[in-house]
Amino acid sequence: MNRRTLLATVAAATIVSTAAWADDAVTAGFIFIGPVGDGGWTYEHNQGRLAVEEAYGDKVKTVYQENVPESADAERAITQMALAGADIIFTTSFGYMDPTLAVAAKFPNVKFEHATGYKQADNVATYSARFYEGRAVQGHIAGNMTKTNKIGYIASFPIPEVIRGINAAYIHAKEVNPDVEFSVVWAYTWFDPAKEADAARALIENGADVVLQHTDSTAPQAAAKEAGNVITFGQASDMADYGPMPRVSSIIDNWGPYYVDRVGAVMDGTWTSGNTWDGIAPGMVGIGEISDAVPAEVKASALALKDSIASGEYHTFTGPLKKQDGSDWLADGETADDGTLAGMNFYVEGITADIPN
Template identity: 80%
Template sequence: MRVLKTLLATAALATGLGTAAMAEDKTKVGFVYVGSIGDGGWTYEHNKSRLAVEEHFGDKVETTYVENVPEGPDAERVMTQMALSGHDLIFTTSFGYMDPTIAVAAKFPDVKFEHATGYKQADNVSVYSARFYEGRAVQGHIAGKMTKSNIIGYIASFPIPEVIRGINSAYIHAKKVNPDVQFKIIWAYTWFDPAKEADAAKALIEQGADVILQHTDSTAPQAAAKEAGNVITFGQASDMSDYAPFPRVSSIIDNWAPYYIARTQAVMDGTWESVSTWDGISTGMVEIGEITDAVPADVKAEAIALRDSLSDGSYHAFTGPLNKQDGSTWLADGETADDGTLAGMGFYVEGIEGEIPSN
């Protein structure tokens, strides 16, 4: 019944009738998704957390969502319709929604907005993200240990700091355990396009990659690796456990539920305020999925130890000595990167080949 109510509310929203479908005494929470709730990755996990909000609050909330919303003008239209439909809180869950979120929020100062992975705030706009790069460190360690060809492929989405951080973190930790490792990067220019992602994976495999990392949202790279037969992969944003124990040997899981519940509660309590949240393994916003037995026991133990050191703060994923790609010094021995540099990262570390696209 709850799923039916949500779908009906979503349909009503799309036709401008959302307000009539919702009880006036409920806190109304909307979600704008860049992909499909069935993508098996990024949007799937956001939607799982939306359902967790419903389960936690029961009849005190009404949630709606609109999926497959392109980043750009259409996102502004969807957000505007949500605001007009009486929503109290709106989560906009993709980097490219940043400017539309700010624009719509300015027109609806009484509505609270939460934007994922961005950096622009307003009195009624918070930002939140996860330290995905911590999970990339663990993946890089496993990848560096398990590659036989010493070629690791990386399917990147867009050249934004979040993705560049992930590439750098994975490379640093692969290189630490395997000095001969080489990264080959393909920029797909999409968050979710199974055909493009599959093509990218196949191209990397043809170039000799026997490990594929991805910062895109579908399971298509997993399927391509399974077909190849001797390539390992890692789940992105979600466990992607349908492909475990091989080729998917572990994963980064985004757990947004505690944050969504807390922010919804703050709206209910009248304590909501604009904040910037950037959490990682320590809070459980980033989880490391099961490391399967396809990973040798000693490598698995090392990866778990790395995860735990990132969690308790005894180790930072970006710890010097580290140089930038051009050979200039970035971090001295023992020095760690500050959040400001990481948040705006626009460079590769030394050893990564190729250039970061300009757009």
């Protein structure tokens, strides 16, 4: 399954930090699916790279390659970065999983970190964020604010991460508005502004007055602004340029502290493989400022939901919940385990869309 597939061709060269560095500096490399200026997913990963430079100064050199498709180009780009002397390489898209493992097997002395994947090795760690916690907050706001009771969702690829997000948003929209309906458009891309804009327009033409997205560009925000009276949420980055309307809040991916910590572990010799999956509580998932376009009481209840998730008082997936086919999933008060969430391949009851193969 592809992850953040970009239609543009792979960048011809790796871009190196322009900062001066010490002779014994650790080199941290980053493989990006989109351009660093995408305003979303890759932008925030690049902010994490810059945080590494700020934290360690001339003790670290960072290099990156943007616009790397999830194809044979990925393995070539990762290999070139390892051959060039990178000590740790972060591959920041799901579709880089197998290429990362393949290159890691050839370079046992290089550390690799793969974002959103699940395959590990002695020199390959995995990391991701519990984006679904932020989707719950978005769903709460969306369910309260829709006037047509139609919410549109631009989905990228039918992988568990995206399905979790759709379910989380739907559950919490339905909780505050039993009449809400979800329409899902699968874009089969992570960054393609034209496709994303078309998906947003199709949802809006079908009556959606709230559009959520699990794609990376700001094109859906622009389409919603053009339509007027449509609410959106920033994805991966704040996208605050579209506030206070249509963008009324956002999910912000905060990779900086993780990247600083993992590069530091390489520097001091304590790096080990493992899996990290953090959410609102540790700060890896942030909720962007809720604009004044949201009624005060809705803002207050959304922030209360955020706080209850962060404190552990509330779990995003808490029963009673059934699967789409009506079968029981979670009993009253029961919460989903991480194994089920990590492999989620079903919708919850009430969503009428199909999950593509």
